[in-house]
Amino acid sequence: MSEIPVLDTRPPAGLQPGSVAAKKLTKRIRRLAGQAIVDYGMIDDGDRVMVCLSGGKDSYTLLDTLLYLQRVAPIDFTIRAVNLDQKQPGFPEHVLPGYLHELGVDYEIIERDTYSVVTEKIEPGATMCGLCSRLRRGILYRYAREQGFNRIALGHHRDDIVETLFLNMFHGGRMSAMPPKLLSDDGDNVVIRPLAYCPEKDIEKFSRLSQHPIIPCNLCGSQENLARQNVKAMLAEWEAADPGRSERIFRSMTRIAPSQMADRTLFDFQGLDVEADESGTIDGPERDTAVGQPSIIRN
Template sequence: MGDDFLCDGPIMSDIPVLDTRPPAGLSPGGVAAKKLTKRIRRLTGQAIVDYDMIRDGDRVMVCLSGGKDSYTLLDTLLYLQRVAPIDFTIRAVNLDQKQPGFPEHILPNYLAELGVDYEVIERDTYSVVTEKIAPGATMCGLCSRLRRGILYRYAREQGFNRIALGHHRDDIVETMFLNMFYGGRMAAMPPKLLSDDGDNVVIRPLSYCAEKDIEKFSRLSQHPIIPCNLCGSQENLARQNVKAMLAEWETADPGRSERIFRSMTRIAPSQMADRDLFDFAGLTAD
């Protein structure tokens, strides 16, 4: 699963060991690895330009969960910061929600070695969620609201005007189908949106990147992954079902997920059925 909205690490205390070996057929410094890195950087840069995500002088807060997506996002933005024709600042921010078993040393050690500006915010939202939510019920709604409130407030107080999240193309497509199947509406994750409090612009620079590329890049980079097991809640199970469906489609028809995403950028309101987007009532023959 990709980094959920402002997701910040596992809730389950039983943290499995992930395979961090280089992908088969790819070796660090090899031609294929260089092509992969170049593709991720190019697509990220293109998304930033297409949606005007980052401007000169922006202060970007990168939400880092310890998953493959947010590590890749941070690495790629740090590279673009060095080569872009504009100046912008970056701070990596992690929210330690005090989940039992959370390996709190991993991110500080990694970020300090990387030499990047960072901060770990410590808030015991885990106890709040487990106290208020009945056993077996989904924790996602309350947990997400608490995370958003804390991180939005931090961004506002620290003067950050961009909040960067690690969602990728597959996350966006999955979310569209989740909303269709379980919410009865067509909506996904926009590459750029105004935050709930109206004070920040939320950006998703990896919107054009495929999850399979991000996974390979992260393994090549040997990122110290903190698995995001969360709570096995209904929302995550539903997302896994949609992910499995899309994977089956992709196997039968390679490139289908990319075409679905592309269709989201080429909507024809007159060919849909939303009366708020198109004036069907005013449509008459001359």
């Protein structure tokens, strides 16, 4: 199969390099990423950060942003960009090494033929993404452990997190999403998502502005999970009708009031009752202190 060319990512009209709009966009992404890192304690002095680079707009933006923050932060931490070449047909193997070499960043390209494994186990026409991502995650986690990295940085953004929240509610019957920071499945690494506060539209503009050499994500021919596509379309429709709704949904995830939900593992509903003091006056339960807390997203 012939090599598939990278996508055309010329800067959008009205957003040229060096323009006021471009500078504001870059500053906004860096500020939001830096704030997320501080709010969740993602990176500490002496940390070794492995940035997972797929060749998509999100991971390119993540790497650019972390390299900038590395230069200006009051702490010292190291960065290595890591890409997993899964031997998908048509994958342009020269693109990432060329880009990273020119950037002057420490990097590693891991080669593993997971494509053959996936195509052998998945029936034709079925979505490969689930198994493919699990294999990729296992390889990257093992590499991080063997190389001594204690932080694995992923490029998920605010929209990814909100979409996952609804996917889990609609199809899993639970309220969970992608946390900005969590312990990896193997228990040996901390996974961080520095772009957790950044909207996808800003990342897309920044990536086009930076003219990142974008590699298509569906080289294998598999389509994105239909359920996620439907949720993405639903949120886009909501956002068009009510701008700012996605941001408010994300903000609500940072202001959870356990007493106003129904999870008995988070709040003692059994022990909730009115109490009478010595004078016989009945006192009600105190108002949940989580309600009304200020947003962690700052303008």
